Amino acid sequence: xxxxxxxxxxxxxxxxxxxxxxxxxxxxxxxxxxxxxxxxxxxxxxxxxxxxxxxxxxxxxxxxxxxxxxxxxxxxxxxxxxxxxxxxxxxxxxxxxxxxxxxxxxxxxxxxxxxxxxxxxxxxxxxxxxxxxxxxxxxxxxxxxxxxxxxxxxxxxxxxxxxxxxxxxxxxxxxxxxxxxxxxxxxxxxxxxxxxxxxxxxxxxxxxxxxxxxxxxxxxxxxxxxxxxxxxxxxxxxxxxxxxxxxxxxxxxxxxxxxxxxxxxxxxxxxxxxxxxxxxxxxxxxxxxxxxxxxxxx
Numbered sequence: 001x002x003x004x005x006x007x008x009x010x011x012x013x014x015x016x017x018x019x020x021x022x023x024x025x026x027x028x029x030x031x032x033x034x035x036x037x038x039x040x041x042x043x044x045x046x047x048x049x050x051x052x053x054x055x056x057x058x059x060x061x062x063x064x065x066x067x068x069x070x071x072x073x074x075x076x077x078x079x080x081x082x083x084x085x086x087x088x089x090x091x092x093x094x095x096x097x098x099x100x101x102x103x104x105x106x107x108x109x110x111x112x113x114x115x116x117x118x119x120x121x122x123x124x125x126x127x128x129x130x131x132x133x134x135x136x137x138x139x140x141x142x143x144x145x146x147x148x149x150x151x152x153x154x155x156x157x158x159x160x161x162x163x164x165x166x167x168x169x170x171x172x173x174x175x176x177x178x179x180x181x182x183x184x185x186x187x188x189x190x191x192x193x194x195x196x197x198x199x200x201x202x203x204x205x206x207x208x209x210x211x212x213x214x215x216x217x218x219x220x221x222x223x224x225x226x227x228x229x230x231x232x233x234x235x236x237x238x239x240x241x242x243x244x245x246x247x248x249x250x251x252x253x254x255x256x257x258x259x260x261x262x263x264x265x266x267x268x269x270x271x272x273x274x275x276x277x278x279x280x281x282x283x284x285x286x287x288x289x290x291x292x293x294x295x296x297x298x
Contacts, residue, residue, distance in 0.1 A: 042069040042109075044206060044236045045090060049104035052085050052094065059085040060269040061262070063104075065255060072228055072237045074251035074277065076244060078297065081257040082269025083240045087208050090238065091127035092120040125152065127206040128199035133215050134191035136183035136198075141175050144183045144194055148202040161201055169197035170227050189220025196227065200235075207231065209239040213246065225250050244293060247277065254280040256289045 045067040052060045060082035067073050075083045088094045089106060092113060106113045113123055137144050145162040149155065162179075166172040171193045175186070183194055192212060199207060209228075213221040228237055228250045241247050247254055255274040259267050273280065273289045284290045291297055 041071065043067070044069050044109065046107040046110070047104070048107065050086075050089065050106060051103045052082070052089055053099075053101050053103075054097070055099045057266050058262070058268040060257070061260070063257075063269075063271045065271060065274045067236065067238060068253065069236050070232055070234070071252040072232050072239060072250050074247035074254045075238065075240045075257065076242075076247050076254060076292075077257035077269070077272075078259065078292070079242070080267070080269070081259050083257055084210050085269070086257070087210055087238055087240050088129075090206070090208055091124050091129055093124070093129060095120050125202055126204055127208060128202065128204035129208045129210070130192070130195050130199055130212050132211040134188060134195050136186070136191050136194055139183060140180045141183050141186070141194065142179040144198050145201050148198060152202060154202070165197040165201040166194075168200050168231065169193045170223065170230070171197055187220070189216050189223060192216060192220070192224060193227065196224075196231075200231075204235070206236045206238065209237065211240050211242065214242065221246070244281075248281055251277045253277060256280060256284075256286075256292060258288050258292070 043066050047066070048064055050060065050063040051058050063086060075087060077083055085094065089102060090108075090113075094100045094102075102114060108123075108127070111118070137147060139147065142162055145165050146158055149158060149161055154161065163172060163176075166175065171190060174190060175194075178185075183191065186194060192215075196207070196212075213224045216224065225246060228239065231237060232252075239247075239250065253274065254277045256272045257269045258272045260270045261267055273284055273286045275285070279285075280289060281293050284293065
């Protein structure tokens with residue numbers, strides 16, 4: 001099983017004190033400040049020996065680590081290592097895929113999300129998701145945000161709820177005078193922030209983001225990253241990204257997944273290393289992590 005470190009007191013060496021690890025990431029990019037006492041924070045997720053199967057083949061295998069409250073946790077790794085499969089397990093989004101199954105446990109505040117008594121719809125209300133490409137409904141800007149609260153019966157002060165969600169997504173000032181216009185009239189970056197606002201409108205605790213900026217231009221990407229910094233004051237965020245510089249800029253903790261061959265030759269994703277982001281990018285403990293973050297593969 002992969003050794004996972006949960007640092008009680010995160011201290012990061014200065015670049016001069018490092019052991020000379022060649023890095024593809026400029027340490028100055030590591031702007032996210034890790035907490036001084038990780039274990040003092042509440043655990044939101046405890047993932048225990050999670051294996052996820054499509055049919056009989058495991059997509060990820062024996063994943064074990066913890067995700068902490070009001071932090072940004074980045075999931076990085078090469079294509080095909082199961083990053084998206086993993087993040088979709090956290091709110092049971094994979095349940096809709098035929099022949100998908102899991103082994104192990106995903107505990108959310110010590111509640112087993114895979115238990116038969118758990119309502120997946122209720123899970124997705126508490127654990128929202130933003131996808132790789134913006135997917136606004138063919139409705140007005142207002143109705144996109146109001147859709148979830150209406151379905152859930154959260155109709156008190158709907159106008160205020162819509163405004164608050166748009167403000168939290170840093171979009172209100174840009175759309176407040178055209179709320180009745182089609183959401184499809186927005187730019188790609190605005191549409192992605194609209195989707196984040198739509199997620200926030202139902203008051204989740206956790207926001208899952210599956211490569212939320214991969215289809216956006218650099219300016220829109222910067223706005224999404226700035227938004228993540230703002231949102232982590234109130235929300236726990238788990239983000240999948242192929243962009244290592246982005247992980248360095250926004251994440252407090254980083255999990256590196258890679259690909260391993262099983263006994264029967266099946267390729268599946270495995271968790272190689274999990275630690276605070278500065279350690280992952282400047283002093284990784286596993287040579288596979290070092291090879292990935294320095295650009296030797298992936």
